Amino acid sequence: MSHVNKSAHPFDKGRLEALLSRRFFYAPAFEIYGGVAGLYDYGPSGSTLQANIIAEWRKHFIVEESMLELDTTIMTPAPVFETSGHVARFADWMVKDVKTGDVIRADHLVKNVLEARLAGDKEARGQAAAPAKEDEKDKKKKKSKTAKAAAVQLADDVAKSYEVTLAQLDNFSGAELGELCRKFNIRNPDTDNEVTEPQEFNLMFASSIGPTGQHPGYLRPETAQGHFLNFSRLLDYNNGRVPFASAQIGRSFRNEISPRAGLLRVREFTMAEIEHFVDPQNKSHPRFKEMRDVVLVLLDRHVQSSGNTTLIKMSIGEAVEKGIIANETLAYFMARIYLFLLKIGINPDRLRFRQHMSNEMAHYATDCWDAEIQNSTGWTECVGCADRAAYDLTVHSARTGHPLVVREALKEPIVTEKEVPEFNKKALGKTFKQDAGVLQKHVESLDEAALSKLKSELAEGSTTIIIDGKTFEIAPDLLRVERKTFKQSIREYTPNVIEPSFGLGRILYTLLEHTYWSREQDVERGVLSLPPVVAPTKVLIVPLSAKEEFDPLVQEVSSKLRRAGIFSRVDDSNTSIGKRYARNDELGTPYGVTIDFASVQNRTMTIRERDTMDQRIGSIDEVIAIVTDLVEGNIDWTEACQRLPAYDGVQAIES
Template sequence: MAPTTTTKTGQPFDRSQLDQLLRRRMFFTQSFEIYGGVAGLFDYGPPLCALQANFIDFWRKFFVIEEGMLEVEPTILTPHEVLKTSGHVDKFADWCCKDPKTGEIFRADHLVEEVLEARLKGDLEARGQAINANTGAEEDAKKKKKIKAQATAVKLDDATREEYESILAKIDNYDGQGLGELMTKHNIKNPATGGDLLLPVAFNLMFETSIGPSAQLKGYLRPETAQGQFLNFAKLLDFNNQQMPFASASIGKSFRNEISPRAGLLRVREFLMAEIEHFVDPEGGKKHPRFAEVADVELELLDRDVQLSGKTTTTRMKIGDAVAQGIVDNETLGYFLARIQAFLKFIGVDQTKVRFRQHMANEMAHYAADCWDAELLTSYGWIECVGCADRSAYDLDVHSKATKTPLLVRETRKEPLKVEEWVAEIEKKKFGPKFKKDGKTVEAAVEALSQELREKLSIDLKEKGKIEIPVEGVGNGTVELPKELITIEKRTRVENTREYTPNVIEPSFGIGRILYALIEHNFWTREGDEARGVISFPPIVAPTKVLLVPLSNHADFEPLIQRLAAKLRRLGISNRLDNSGASIGKRYSRNDELGTALGITVDFQSVKDNTFTLRDRDTTKQVRASEDEVIAAIQRLCDGSETWADVAKRLPAFEGQEVD
């Protein structure tokens, strides 16, 4: 069920009020609205564009610059062959079910989740317990209406209620067959009509297109930015002077043809991603040279074993302990989990609404060996906002094999390595005439024999004078090789160079989702002014950093305003002038809705002595100081090196002036 959420001041969170504010102040709007709109597509307005730009700027500083990453910008259009090799053509899918009578299509896991949550809500209503009213937006009204047929206030028995809660705890672990069985067992039908639904089938989420005028080159709009980074690995390694480990990074649009877009900005079909591919030597446990810096950082962890037990209880523990105990697989994965948490804290995400959830086996992406999601609690529930996956060597391996291009690292060993191995050699002069057109296939099968099997076959060859090996597509699937055609013997070779395919740890940020959660986490209303909201963005990401507020339109204020604005612009600090006829209090109040962090009031005292008041959005407290002191304080607040409490200690307080 949607959780009971509160604002940072402890008030009950009202999503409808926030939604109205975001649309009224043009944070976002429905794309193509005057044509009726398209589900899952939204246009960002000025405040959200500015918030996103500030987010990206800080993300680059926090990760790309701090970690010395190599940023690339791969193309969005991606040939079919690339995504076929990566596995996305065959495996990048969600499960959907169709009503054969109405043609309506549902995403199966979401349908099961919503119906069971509705029944649990009905159970609470029947028991006379309070229900969270975190709905109110238009889409939620439609959603409630659709599930009404399956959400009557009926008291469930304890066993059924516990079963529902257990299913919801591990809903992401069900495959298509499992979801179908749940739908049958729990009589889940079309919520609007009560009609039967077909069993779930896989639906590929990629948008297909054609490249070029002939339409012969099939392609897709990329579902992630990662593949372009993998394909450029050899060039990036060369750019990095063959030094390992290293990381690449990319920020750009990705596209997924969502079955049933919902939850506003949280589930859309076109979105911005920021992805990191950290290439690491798999030998030695994927250690990270800076892991000691974060080892004592505590995280809320929800591992897969807890989820499979039907629970969602988190454990708070140091990431160093989590890695040592094998809960988190390796240091590099743990390092990035801690860095992700630190980043989210800096930009203003409520740390009491953050958890890291480990993927269960059936929900794991086809390329992942392990994966943890940074989930943020919103009025829609826990939302995956950052994925941190161990992709092992999957991507580099498959692209290397498909293109016969080496995507690996070669490094000189400090000491030569002696390797004992079983070597299989064929007699090529006799081999060709014997197998003719199948010769290359048989030869490839010989090369693919494992060391263990070669050792066993060497004994058979010595004792029987012949061996049999499996060869797919030749004869009955096995081929007999006499000792005249093959020899297998143990040899020792010396390696001066080591070759290996790096493993990849991938933090992947869904920027739109993080921005929405950030807005929810920082939205509140002042006591006595509940009609207007406040969004407490930290200055480092606030869409507009400073509001310039002249006391009136008196001509003497104009040169001071222009000088302040110019100085702030030169420092890269966004500012906005509000010289409307409204009172200063109202001007500040309506800009508090936009998340504007600070305000400078220009009055007649400013004209006399070049001092100004500086206002903090959240406390509404003000200080007064010289122009240089005010500008310096703003700069430190906006780069995160000071807080308002620090400024208030240094500069003299100012009372009055802000009145309605």
């Protein structure tokens, strides 16, 4: 399905937002109480759209990849997030207006101000090249636009420094963001007041468990920890075999500093996360060959660090070979993420994968790529794909004493020889008393070369060992070093984790922007070109009128569509058929069927396609079969037109 209609009116965000509000896709929560920033309620169409995205996500990932699905708790005891590092590190940098006290996220402030100045520079340069003569209407229009955009031409070196800073922005620390505010004289754009030095703000919502508050807790900021804490059970469920993946869809909470971008930055949201557990010595993927030729648009860390945003197109096979993407499994999921986003309607020309730079990398990650989708606010991270290594399982195992490991029976036992220290513990204790344990621990920590040297020295008599400046004389009767043979039949290791993490609200909103347009002849009423797979309503059933003689056919068509698993709605209101179709184009309904007098007499029915407004006609059963194939993705509209003749508009003859 085309993402840009050639006869479409230019994108108008204000009209889209008016449509989404008027048709209740979503709205601010608690609106009649004044609302709370960053909290939204989804209406009928928004809820169904999200449910359809989730249903397709389940098919694309859980079913296709045979994943193990989880549903773990939202409320989480504090020790879990203390161990995972979230209590110490899950934070953003904020600044305050020195006069009003308004709080602003520091990196967003720098980004918005510098981008606004560059936009003003671009406009000012455009004005400088404008024709000398302008009529009064053009002058007034330009003057108001200039005032709004604060058009000021920048020196070339200043503009370049802004561009370099924006390319590197995600890599700056709090102190560096503060330095940027001073260097570029960045103020609160709403008040023109100075701002404070950046302060770290933890994004988790704190709470307590139990009536006395003796168990501090947090609302989870991600669903991932539920996977890690249940790893042993998941491994057992999977018959002890790795690799395998678990998946979860659920609510997460982040106490955003200043949520101002609708669904793109909220405090409560739905996430879909996958944790793919893999052998750290083998991060290949058995299905990588199927994806290796998928071409992605990449923005790697080295390009960004150099102050550039040049994109490259590259197959994931080549990216892995060149070491741009760390391993096959990470690249495989990036390709699968790309295909999923295209399937639900994201414009591939406005989709890229950006690699995290060193300073912005999460504390648990060794490599991470964000699927960023371009929208009216710029590029927005909608999916993260990270190699979390063994961090999470390791820290939780160390904290709890519960081994979160894989025990793998080896096909061929591994036979090794090594030097082993053997102590006469009774004599050692009598000789060195409280230092005996320290001495034993030190010797056991020596590597093979050091033990061999110690063995040679003991063969010649006593030797000395120095620990923290203290000298110990060791006689052969206290310690022997012998070479022993070991046979290993079991390999024990902590698996690594590859994690794709989806922000469904962000994906939903960018999808709405990508699919919204309006016809030149009806600018006020928009169209959402949602693919049938995610459209809230698949088919609109339109009786010519509300006359009772149409009721049996309406019921028959509704019933047959239901049995085919296709969600439909009936609109028998007294407005014109054209208006009924137009208001359902706003809801993204891809197909409409009309029941008229010819339907009653001949059992025929017309089908209309939303984007082209093309209409075809056939028997009721033929049309239902065509609609079923269209909705299930078996055919497209071009193929449907080959199976059904065009509707010439003369079948609806009133009796």
